[in-house]
Amino acid sequence: MRNVARDIKNHVLTGISYMIPLVIAGAVIMAISRVGGSMFGIQDIWDESYAESGNVIIRLLHDIDGFGGIALDLMFPVIAAFIAYSISDKLGIAAGLVGGMLVKDIEAGFLGALAAGLIAGYVCLWIKNNVRLPKSMSSIVPVFLVPVFGTLITLLAIQYIIGVPFASLNTGLENWLNGLSGGNQIIMAAIVGAMVGFDLGGPVNKAAVTTAMALLTSGIYGPNTAAQVAIIIPPIGLGLATFIAKRKYNRELREAGKSSVVMGLVGVSEGAIPFAVESPIKVISCTVIGSAIGSSMAIGLGAVNQAPISGFYGWFTVDKWPVYILSIAVGSLFVAIATVLLRKEPELAEANQLEDEDDFDEEEWEKEWES
Template sequence: MAKFQADNQQSTGVEIKNAIMTGVSWMLPFIIAGAVLMGIARIGASFYGIDNIWDASYEQADTVIRLLHKFDGFGGLALSLMLPVVAGYISFALANKPGLAPGMIGGLLAGNLGTGFLGALAAGFVAGYIVRALNRYIKLPKSLASAGPIFILPVGGTLLTCVVMAFFIGSPLAALNHSMESWLMSMSGTNRILLAAVIGGMVGFDLGGPVNKAAVTTAMALLASGIFDPNTAAQVAIIIPPIGIGVATLIWSSRFPLSLREAGKASTLMGLIGVSEGAIPFALSNPRLIIINVIGSAVGAAMAVGLGSINHAPISGFYGWLAVEKWPVYVLSIACGSAIITFGSLLIFRGESESQELKKEVKTPKFKASR
């Protein structure tokens, strides 16, 4: 069979962190490409007074509008690869090439099950450790050793990962997602500022994960019923974390690890066009940022709703700000929430110590065939 050998021994905590950072680093280009394409499409559509260019009805529109609709679809296609890629490369970091297919397929399944980003993280770790276990405990004669990494490990790892995701992890996470949606729906008649703060905090919590998706989905459902406050809160909160953390890296870049300084520029751009995932690498690098994201998003959302801003469309990017009722208040709320995250992130990222820690990262395990 085959052996996975790491160049150095590392603790489980360091191994998990390295795996997550590997997955995120491979995921970022897909997010950036998708977000920029969607931004081009939606900014272009705004010149024609269109705020829902993703709607299928524009498939039969005039040439330019149809082209913008296609661009938005291309961007969405790129973003749809986010979950498989992050799960696949987490698994790759743990089990090298044999873990790549089980991880990607597990991440794709996580998306289909409605478990979001957290489900994809779980799929990556499940796949990586399953492939490791298979490699350790399945023994083959030397004549069949080459079949291990290209047949037994990918096929067996994929099957077991899908079973674990479908029957053990997927259902609880999906149920949690639906229960949060029901809870938010039940709060629609309570204090509007409190509701806005709750939705804002949920959106800022996991940046595109199940908690975020539950809040945004519920806000859109209420929007269809003519209830605008939840949508206003969600659209404000979506962009506050990436803008806040991006501005922080521009103000004082030396406080952030080298690997995240360039990501800060992308984060700012992604925030402006309405993609919260730009802040994910920073939250994974320092989980204390999650608390700050929740606070900043909640404050910004509550402020926008409390001061009377109304966003009638499910658009968070800057190209939709001028269409919001009381848009100066709306923009001020975004600025205030982002400022909280900027200040907080500069407090928790300490520069040199974290940079040194990242420099000590252990290389990913190498796959070597035994003699």
């Protein structure tokens, strides 16, 4: 049973990895359009009335928003197709694509797309492994039977078995998120932030981030804002800790701290992993709380990030970006200070070793400089 769960997780993560570039491309293109529209005082550049605008630039911005929408519309078909591909290789792609399109049409949401990909993949794999024809007709299986019956069975299962429950679940989730306000919205942000800060790029982190990105297609931006803030707080905070309390870290972790800050600025949580491996309970406790603080602060003060971008290059496209950056700074400083306070002073022998490492590094650097 454990192996089955692990395999399903790997298949889902494969689909997500192929989906993310589409989400980023679509959301960023739309963000560019909407930032451009705001320069003309237009907050709904996607409205069809702007397609006939007498201003060429406004028409162009409207079209660009539509281009981003095309990319986002492919999100569910692509994730379903590549989950199926992970299970049954290229035989599952057709069934997954069409199943994902049906999920989009019936508004069964992100979870429906995951289910469509798993159904398509396993159905196509079963047909491939269990349908036996005479050798002279064996080529019919991959080129005819698998795509035709795999697609048909997948569509029937989505339409008549999982479609209604998943569509209702998706609608309920959207209505609940749209209905959040005040303290409830801050609590939601804190939960998303804590999940993102928990395993630093692992399954809990990815579950929160990908669900938040999927909700962008429904115009729900709060979870994405919380997730994108939380992604970068742990690596920046832990990197800063190595500068604040240099003598508490050995040479390897100080070098990791430099890389961690850079990785945080470009939106890669995994920069924090070396610190979590070295001291998991203390570090993860700090990253969970710090990420929750930063995310809830950003949401509570009204920041809105409409693009799935956590790196510094996307900060200035965020509504109320000064608040957004302040939230990142506060969360990162909490992680840095809390980590330093919880970290023990090195023993005498270890402290001497750290001093020796510092001296050695400086001497080596001077020799290289002179040469």
